[in-house]
Amino acid sequence: MSDSDRLSHDVQRYLDGEQVGRLDAGERAQADSLLAAIETYAARLERPGSELDSAVMRAVRARSAPTPRGSLWQWLLQPRVVSVRPALAAAAAVALLVVGALGVSLRQRPASVGPAAQAETILVRFELRAPDAEQVTLAGSFNDWSPEGIELVRSLDTGLWTGTVPLSPGEHEYLFVIDGTRWIPDPSAHAQVDDGFGAANSVIVVGPRGVVRS
């Protein structure tokens, strides 16, 4: 960027709405023309109208009401998706294969092991150390970034939150959600990508043969 594209410190402060002692006429004109251009643009933006409220409420009425969190037993019974920590994934995948093979040979059953989708998922364990958190959930591209999708379980002794999630092969982005409001990337992930909004998402790659990289 050339010097002529730069805005002086005082002009920036003026545009920030701060009190600026004195701007020369050229700077003032520069700042005001920029503000006028922005206002022109903003005035052309259309907010969605009230029909959106009705559409949302129609969808909401068709759903079950949200309820406060239930018991641990309810949580255990509830089907859910999970988040990532690759460290133990390969071991989990191998264990799964061994158990599956044993089960098939002992019961001498034909190959109806389950839906094809199950065979294409890899169990991945996610961990986050957050001793002060009251709740940690996992949100990511694998659950449409729903912050309530996957709740991790806390070890009382260590403050380590863990959860094991079946993931399909491919690349997944994810974040941990602390106490329902604070979204943070996985500090142990090897890859972070720009989320497009100034923060970073953690990335995990699940390979087609159960190999997981992050």
Next chain:
Amino acid sequence: MTCITLIHLDPAADDFTLVATGVLTMAALPFGSQGGLLIESAKLSDGKLVRRILAGEADLYRILVERYRREFGRYAAAMLSGDSDDAADALQEAFIRAFDSLASCKDPDKFKAWLFRIVSNQCHNVRKRRRDYLSLDRVEDPAHNPADQDLERKEIGAAVGDALDKLSAEQREAFVMKHVDGRSYAEMAELMGVGEDALKMRVHRAREELKKHLKGLL
């Protein structure tokens, strides 16, 4: 005696229908009944509304939808290249997702920041989807705003939109929140979870980029 305006909600209708206004005693109010909603509720804080919705008054969610459709509407439009249809889609999806996840909003008093994150992610997803199969040409339909006959203003508005599309995502978001929504840095920091100094830097850089793109017009 408390003066309260009463609105009757017809569950079969899409919209609430105002059937009566008047002065009622608290004892006469259909508090908690499925068919009634108090306009007084519209003044309730986010936290109180969220708690009541979680307690079963799902229709109160409409107040939050209206509140934040207004507040985040222009943000969504600006983040999605001025396309009001995309903005409506993104907001609608975000509101439904937020309703489904409401129980995970740990601090209902911070519902706004919690919702903003969902809206922000949804806008990002829509933009990403569009990028996969469309160029991000801003919608520039002359019939879209027939009242605008001022070619110069139109040109400037379009140039700002084009320039915003060329900014990095983080600069665009900070710039939109500052200049389109008119928020303070403190409020932006609270919503976005980013420090004020970092946000200032993003806005300052965005302005310089904008100035560069608009060089021939300003």
